[in-house]
Amino acid sequence: MYNRVLMVTHGAKTSLKAAEYVVELKKRHPEAEVEIIGVATSPVDRNALIPGLLDIPMNFGIDTRMQTEARIQARQELGRTKALFDQVGLDVSPVLLEGDPGKNIVSYANRRGADHIVIGSGEPGFWGGVLRGSVAEQVVEGANCPVTVIT
Template identity: 35%
Template sequence: MTAHVLVPVDGSRPSRAALEYACEQFPDAELTLLYVVDPMTDYSRQRAYPGYTADDEYKSEREKGEAVLEALEETLPDGVSVGTAVEAGDPARTIVRYADDHGADGIVLGSHGREGVARYLLGSVAETVVRRAAVPVTVINDREA
């Protein structure tokens, strides 16, 4: 049986490092790259750009996600079994739900490694995933990336 590893990505350095780690540590696994469209980004854009709608946001964020996934797929070594998905929702909850719904055996994700007030105010997707996931989670810290 082939392992199924979920690798949430956003195009950041930590998410690229998580993908590299997953490829190195799980060379025979089926990888799924997941890009999560966060609907909360819509609010700030609507406030900054009058006339900007939720439909615009979803379309542009989905296109961004597809571009990120395509770019990352091109960096993968030959022979890596990979699938991609774009989902919308709260990032941490969407990652955990996707792992549950699609039978992931593990999750490898990057973390920006924020501390103190920044972590408190911004929250931590990685921390929430670690606490809620029913499968093992490996976190690649930005300082390690």
């Protein structure tokens, strides 16, 4: 039995597969509350060579524009994903997070008492993969609940 399922959407093809998986899960567990998680992450955040560097307060004038664009893209992806659930008559709640995807997804899931997280695998990029690994890996390692990674 599931009380709270989190589904992470990020625009990759595997996000669509993850949504399809959660649709079937929700049909089998109608009592489950489903939250769709999108994370607004600017390219600078995603490809930072030194983890934690962007936690240092500094603004070179481009941060605001990139963060705004990242929020717009994340909201659009949340809307597209929610529409898939709406089409089959399933109620879900979209949630927009900002910043480091892996860290913030894990933190949110743990705070909300998630029973299950579903996330599509994605490409972390060369430096992101070398230094931090994929977001899915970070979620699997940090979550206090089972995580299904869709490939």
